[in-house]
Amino acid sequence: MAVFKLPDLGEGLTEAEIVAWHVAVGDTVTVDQTVVEVETAKASVEVPVPFAGRVATLHGAPGEVLTVGSPLITVDSAADFTEPGVVTPEGSGNVLIGYGTSQTRTRRARRPRGSKAPATSPAPATKSTSDRVRVVSPLVRRLARESGVDLQALTGTGTDGIVSRADVERAIAATETPAAAADEQRIPLRGLRKTVADKLARSRREIPEATVWVDVDATELLRLRTALNSDPHAPKISLLALIARFAVAGLRRFPELNAHLEGDEIVIPSAVHLGFAAQTDRGLVVPVVQDAHQHTLEDLSAALADRTEQARAGRLAPADLTGGTFTVNNYGVFGVDGSAAIINYPEVAILGVGRIIDRPWIVDGQVTARKITELTLAFDHRVCDGGTAGGFLRFVADCIENPVRLLRTL
Helix, strand or coil: CEEEECCECCCCCCEEEEEEECCCCCCEECCCCEEEEEECCCCEEEEECCCCEEEEEECCCCCCEEECCCEEEEEECCCCCCCCCCCCCCCCCCCCECCCCCCCCCCCCCCCCCCCCCCCCCCCCCCCHHHHHHCCCHHHHHHHHHHCCCHHHCCCCCHHHCCCHHHHHHHHHHHCCHHHHCCCCCCCCCHHHHHHHHHHHHHHHHCCEEEEEEEEECHHHHHHHHHHCCCCCCCCCCHHHHHHHHHHHHHHHCHHHHCEEECCEEECCCCCCEEECEEECCEEECCEECCHHHCCHHHHHHHHHHHHHHHHCCCCCHHHHCCCCEEEECHHHHCCCCCCCCCCCCCCEEEEECCCEEEEEEECCEEEEEEEEEEEEEEECCCCCHHHHHHHHHHHHHHHHCHHHHHCCC
């Protein structure tokens, strides 16, 4: 028998919660077959087994938290088993840290949104296949499990009928008696939400931040987007992509805002890894577009859209949520004008964008209705002064107000 232990999932993660088994005791597994879905503090991860054989033991039930290095699954007759650190020339194809793989890594084909890998025979403790298709978020599954809600009995109100957290909460409220409804609810602060909470608390505790803001006439920006999207055969360009592209250009002129602190040194990397805030059923996440400074506007728009879709589907890998050097937060989608945003530690600045609304504006001495938004920049005052922060914010604002002229220099 060979025991496959919970591998190192990267990014310094030390534990993971079992979400669902895709195999049962007695099933036969093949090399690199996905056997379990786990949820870490960063993302949901489907874990493949690096050898073939018959499943003898599943070490843990859905909802149980395992530490890295603890037994995950025991397989009998596992002839292809490779201990961590001992890589066979053929390799297993497994890309988990600490387990052997060939030098050529096969990229797993992307499945339709919300789908899961088929299981040979689902374990008694897991949800059914149709459950896994209709419920994307691990948080929703866990909330339903802990509250005793039958997911099969719910009608999903999300995209393509996906059951959302709001659907589960409505079901919980409908079954509560008046006495139970008055009781307090306790939600464990763990996983992704705990990681975000720790980072935000550390940011407020350690960073002496200051905030500058400016109202901006976005009328010409909206006209530019309309013009860019006039070709029905060309990929669509989002407003977020346009503003993000301006921000990346601004960071090349004011690189201090793309830095981080290491002791008494300000470290300014040559690359811009752009993070952006995205709201999901699991809470707020910040996906990262690596090397955003090398992206064209069209590529950047596509990357932002793809990261957003994967974040809401819970399919982002831990590496997709780390390594950012600067963050853009479009809180205007919530219908608000401004926000005192918290810097995404260990970064040193965050750009916020409010909603775009009609407001009276003076143009050539005349009052007229224009499309106005508010930009805010929170920055670490240890890294730069108001001149740098104001210069960056003014650059982005000028790009928004007169994008055609300034796009020539980007």
